[in-house]
Amino acid sequence: MSDIDTRALDRELKRGSAELLILSLLEARPRHGYDLSKLIHTRSGGQLTFHIDSLYPLLYRLEERKWIAGAWVEKPGERRRRFYKLTPQGKRVLAQQRKTWDAFVEAMRRVTGGEHA
């Protein structure tokens, strides 16, 4: 238990791990905002929905922290879209957050699992 950062845990609980979700989805390849919101919606089986007014501010915040980087991409016959990709710093943060999350889930499992065991 000593390796769990309790402050980080607290923050993640409040934020519903939104940052982790975004960073994870960008790990494989760059995506644009609508793509991200659709992925979160479908992969969570409709359980998680990002409103426009939460998703984009979060993207901009991550961008300001330099965890992700946005870039306009134009394709012929389409309007330009903004794609986001993970930065090296973002990768480190993602690794750290995964660790925190795993530790958290493990802790939860132990507590709740203990009750039912």
Add this chain to the structure above:
Amino acid sequence: MPDPSTPWNDVVRRALWAQEVRARLSSLRLSPTREAEIVDELSQHLEDRYRELVAGGASPGDATRSALAGFRHNSALAEQMRSLQQAQQSAPVTLGARSENLLRDLWQDVRYASRAFRKQPAFAAAAVLTLALGIGATTAIFSVVYGVLLKPLPFSDADTLVAVRQLAPHGAGTNQGPTTFLTYRANQRSFEAIGAWDTTDVSITGRGDPERVQALQVTASVLPLLRVQPVVGRGFDPEDDRFGRPMRVLLTYGYWQRRFGGADTVVGQTLVISGTPAEVIGVLPASFKFLRTRPEIVAPLPLPDNPPGGISFGFQALARLKPGVSLTQANADLGRMIALFPPYFAGLELRPDVRPLAADVIGNVGDILWILMAAVGVVLLIACGNVANLFLVRGEARRQELAMRVALGASRGRITRALLSESLVIALAGGAAGIALAYGATQLLQRIAPAELPRLDEIGIDTTVLLFTVAVSMLSGGLFGVFAVLRFGSPKITTVREGGRSASDAPARHRTRNALVVTQVALALTLLIVSGLMIRTFVAMRQVDPGFVRPADVQTFVVAIPPASIRDNVQAARTFENISQRLAEVPGVDSVGLSSSITMDGEDNGNSIDVEGASVEDAQRHAMLRFKSFAPGYFETMGNRLVAGRSIRWSEVYEQRPVIVISAALARKVWKDPSAAIGKRVRGLQPNAPWREIVGVVGDERDDGLNQPPTAIVYWPMLNESYRWRIMAYAVRSARVGTPGFLRELEQAVWSVDRNLPLASVQTLEEIQARSMAQTSFALVMLGIAAGVALLIGVVGIYGVIAYAATQRTREIGVRMALGAQTGDIRRLFLRHGLVLTACGIAVGLGLALMLTRVMSAFLYGVGARDPFTYAGVSGALAVVALVATYLPSRRATRVNPIVALRAGV
């Protein structure tokens, strides 16, 4: 035109997305580039969602609503973003950031409208300029009205300050004299305090060059009742205004700074004022302004302890009402005291006249200012009419867009607000430009400084005026915005299907615009008639014989010989004569005249006289005559002719022979015929005054102004028992007037007699005359400008309507011409339209002008308020101008090529 490869609906929808996103970002301080990026990104998101929903079978309306439901609520985006650095850019969009939604939505509309206008600079410039003229003129005149009429006098509790006067029969008024004032002071019950004041020009000697300055003379009670405290030293003691007390003076702040460098040591120093030493006891605050006076020093107005007997009126009185006492009560109190005057006052038939001090300052300039205010209000209305027309034209082109917005779910209220926001943006921009115009105008006014305008230094663009301008701008915006809202506020969704091609000439559409033009023409005509009448008044006044000829050749100035320097009256008269002779010796001088007052110089001293053999009723008819004291040469120099008899000789002056001269107006009044007056006898009202024989009757002087009846004047020889005067005005006639060095030579001539006599009120007779016409000239110029602007805007209005009708009817013209109509037929069609509008406007305008005649007649002279010549002339001129404004666009309409018009299908 939209890109044919993109369906029109796509363009509109994208605009909608962008607007929705932008609205949600407006409270943040994003840089414009960043905002544009975010708008782009989020619009794309909405569009992706919309297309997905439509692909899934949703209707466009449902899809639009669902896509927008991706926002939680209106302010969520801004709330989430507020902590980001990019949201704190320097772009100063802060209004509405923390306010209610309504205000913020309004701000969004305003920003949207501003953006739209930036893309239509010609439209925006035309509308803003038109409004700037209207609002600017209104603001400028309001700043004058406010500064002159509405702003309280610069004294605490100024509304309880009153001027105390009496009314005499025939509308004449009188100020106060020792008898009336002392009676009031001893017996009044309505006032906290009553005081008397007067202004006089004094010579200050002993400190460098002799200086002629205005002195304000007050009784000791005046400054305390005005609640004015000296900033240095003290005010007057209650005893300071009694006869025989050593003279003490207060300095005005400006004089103190100018002559004493603001030194505190001034208190206790001595000034020699008109030969009398006076101790300086204090300095008044810089803010001290007293009515229309511009004094350098304030001295006591010495009064006897008891009424001296005799009738004289020579100074003013003011008082502060006791709390709770009304003007009516104060007047009743005054009426009671008038009965206490000595019996010989009865013939004057005085009635009380207590009125607010402010009204006394303003004088008769109030009415003309309100008329000007009304005139510029009319100009503003006409301007609003034009802008309303512009908006209607623009609205036609936007019916498609507005219908689309309704189709996409915008409520009627939202559309109305958007339309009104657009009006508001234009109105406020016009207001801002108008303030700049008004500022320029008030600066110009300060420079011209019309003599008839009191309180000129209180005129300016201050907070009240700015608030007025903002209010007027918003009202104007509302006014012309309403037309657009009524016309386009409820767009029908079917318009979208029609593809923007509506019936080309729906009569209802033109009815509003036609009505606007008729109103504009009517209002412009009214203003033109009013200024036409003023022009005729001006011309009539120029043709009046003022009692002098060739005023540009007459130099006038005032020389005062204070009793302190020459006590003996005869000696003083000899000094005046010596000066006359020296002046006459100056090369180029034709003649020199001497009188206590020059025609129209504003001196209005006067009294009554006894006429030998006249009954009491007759005597009342010559109450309050103008008195002048004069010396030989005056009438000759002025160029005033003798109607009967002769003038006087210097020998008669010194021998104090019982002779007198009167004006023709007085002679006609008493004896019907001027020549009948010769040989008749009159005398002053004081006891033992000798009868004087009328030896001459001179032509009339328009002493009260060219637009006033000739003044009844009594000319007393300079040495007399009734009207002694030590302040005399010289009139010097010479072709050299106005040439360099001439004035200096006159000055040297005066100083060769007495080095200590300064020349005051140096002006040519022409300047005096111009000043007496100042009110008329001022009104004429202002009304002329207003009418000119009204005409210009009105004509532009007619032109605009005809030109627009012509473009709207291009296809119809094409059809007509294809069917064989000739160019002339088409031209006549439009000319008839323009002429019908003009004729209606003229008819309504004539009616309006006729209704105004009663208000106007007070300002007219030599022309009736219903002068048919002016009415017909102005109407004709307006009709011609309107015809030209109609002809130009109608000529263009006939250049339509029928094939092109029909193919374009416009």
